[in-house]
Amino acid sequence: xxxxxxxxxxxxxxxxxxxDPDPAVRQLAAVSLGELCDPAALGPLIGALSDADPTVRRxxxxxxxxxxxxxxxxxxxxxxxxxSPAVRAAAKTALREFRTPESVPPLVAGxxxxxPEARAASVFALRERTDARTIEPLRxxxxxxDAGxxxxxxxxxxxxxxxxxxxxxxxxxxxxxxSVRRLAxxxxxxxxxxxxxxxxxxxxxxxxxxxxxxxxxxxxxxxDSAAASALIAALDDPYWQVVKEALLALGKIxxxxxxxxxxxxxxxYSEIRKVAATTLGTIGALDTVDALAALSQxxxxxxxxxxxxxxxxxxxxxxxxx
Amino acid sequence: MAQVSMKFDVPVxxxxxxxxxxxxxxIDVCPLDALAINPETGKAFMARDECWYCTPCEVDxxxxxxxxRIPYLLR
Numbered sequence: 001x002x003x004x005x006x007x008x009x010x011x012x013x014x015x016x017x018x019x020d021p022d023p024a025v026r027q028l029a030a031v032s033l034g035e036l037c038d039p040a041a042l043g044p045l046i047g048a049l050s051d052a053d054p055t056v057r058r059x060x061x062x063x064x065x066x067x068x069x070x071x072x073x074x075x076x077x078x079x080x081x082x083x084s085p086a087v088r089a090a091a092k093t094a095l096r097e098f099r100t101p102e103s104v105p106p107l108v109a110g111x112x113x114x115x116p117e118a119r120a121a122s123v124f125a126l127r128e129r130t131d132a133r134t135i136e137p138l139r140x141x142x143x144x145x146d147a148g149x150x151x152x153x154x155x156x157x158x159x160x161x162x163x164x165x166x167x168x169x170x171x172x173x174x175x176x177x178x179s180v181r182r183l184a185x186x187x188x189x190x191x192x193x194x195x196x197x198x199x200x201x202x203x204x205x206x207x208x209x210x211x212x213x214x215x216x217x218x219x220x221x222x223x224d225s226a227a228a229s230a231l232i233a234a235l236d237d238p239y240w241q242v243v244k245e246a247l248l249a250l251g252k253i254x255x256x257x258x259x260x261x262x263x264x265x266x267x268x269y270s271e272i273r274k275v276a277a278t279t280l281g282t283i284g285a286l287d288t289v290d291a292l293a294a295l296s297q298x299x300x301x302x303x304x305x306x307x308x309x310x311x312x313x314x315x316x317x318x319x320x321x322x
Numbered sequence: 323m324a325q326v327s328m329k330f331d332v333p334v335x336x337x338x339x340x341x342x343x344x345x346x347x348x349i350d351v352c353p354l355d356a357l358a359i360n361p362e363t364g365k366a367f368m369a370r371d372e373c374w375y376c377t378p379c380e381v382d383x384x385x386x387x388x389x390x391r392i393p394y395l396l397r
Contacts, residue, residue: 028344031384035347055342059384086386 011038018044023053030056034063042067046075054084061087065094070102077110080118088117095125104129108137116146123152127159135160139168147177154180158187166191170199178208185211189218197222201230204246209239216242220249228253232260240269247275251282258285265291270300277303281310284317325370333373333391334380340387341365348379348388 009017009032017029030048033041045067048060061079064072076098079091095107107129110122123141126134138160141153154172157165172184185203188196200222203215216234219227231253234246247264250256261283264276277295280288292314295307334357336348343364349357357379358369366388375396380388 024343027342027385031342031345031347034384055340055385058386059342062384090386 008032008035011036011040015041015044018048023051023056026051026053026056027059030059030063034059034066037066039067039069042069042071046072049075049079049082054082054087057082057084057087058090061090061094065090065097068097070098070100070106073098073103074106074109077106077113077118077122080110080121081113081115088121092121092124095121096128098125099129101131104131104133108134111137111141116144116149119144119146119149120152123149123156127152127156130160135162135164138162139165142168142172147175147180150175150177150180151183154183154187158183158190161190163191166193166196170196173199173203178206178211181206181208182211182214185214185218189221192222194222194224197224197226201227204230204234209237209242212237212242213239213245216245216249220245220252223249223252225253225255228256232256235260235264240267240272243267243272244275247272247279251279254283256283258283258288261285262288262291265295270298270303273298273303274300274306277306277310281306281313284314286314286317289314332368332371333375333393334368335389335391336366336368337387337389338363338365338367340385342385342387345384347382347384351378351382 009029014029014032014036017025020026020029033045045060045063048056051057051060061076064076073095076091076095079087082088082091107122107126111119113119113122123138126138138153138156142150144150144153150172154169157169166188169184169188173181175181175184185200188199200215200219204212206212206215212234216231219231228250231246231250235243237243237246247261250261258280261276261279264272267273267276273295277292280292289311292307292310295303298304298307346359346366348366349359353374353376354372356368356370356372357366360367375390375392377390380390
């Protein structure tokens, strides 16, 4: 027991002070109601979400989160559009804690909130709910006018591994917003569906380099030899980040021969030389031993280390083959 | 425990403009009793320079007034 608990408010005192004209008194009353965690405070705390003082509203959000009554979800969704950023942030965090089935309908209703930030926060809160009622509204929200909302929806559908949304996510790989396209590729990769390979290969030709980079990453995850020629073509990408991921993906696929990778051992970027060496080691390219040995004079120690490890890998592969 | 002589250079920073006068949640949750109420202002402050960087004071603060500055090597 803390000596400060002597001045703790009773439920009745706290409820009475919640209507005090002094905001400092109302703030402390809201704190006390959060500590008391009494279901009788639900209504007054919901009412405090409309208080003129932003701190009272912020504290009320936290107190409602502590109470955990699903009847607070609707008002908390409304608080996602609060004028105070602190209240909005607290409401977004609080809504994730309501995991009962009763919390789903008000969160789904939040998908049509006029404020795009609130719609995105509703999607964020729905992400961890494997409830069939969330899928159709989430799929519909992929048509939201705001890219931030669509980003959250794509992430949620991938997180939920919702196979019925594969066609929607495939459409999202052609979204006008590059970050939505990139996230859609990542979400689709978790389904492990070989039929999506063409979607990933097409994305290697996207106008945005980060989308192309993600495409190379997911193709590496798929490790399907049917994508090898597209990944080899991506080694000519003007962005080294794409080239790097394409190299790593080719290493995972294997069996491609060393010809497309060998020229990259002399790339002007040391990161590419390093990854090219690693890839040659992974695919066990015996014919590249001399070129890898030459990297022992590279100016970058990481390249020298990668070349040394690649030579070890190739030697090991040779011994295994024998 | 060593007494803090400079309140602004301690791991736990309390924003007095946000801190709710009379609230003592951060003081209650601190396992080291490092926080206290400043009798002059009625607001919380770090009274003793001891911290486990456990962060309940920051997480539980209903007004987002507390910040725990976790040293880089502990992050």
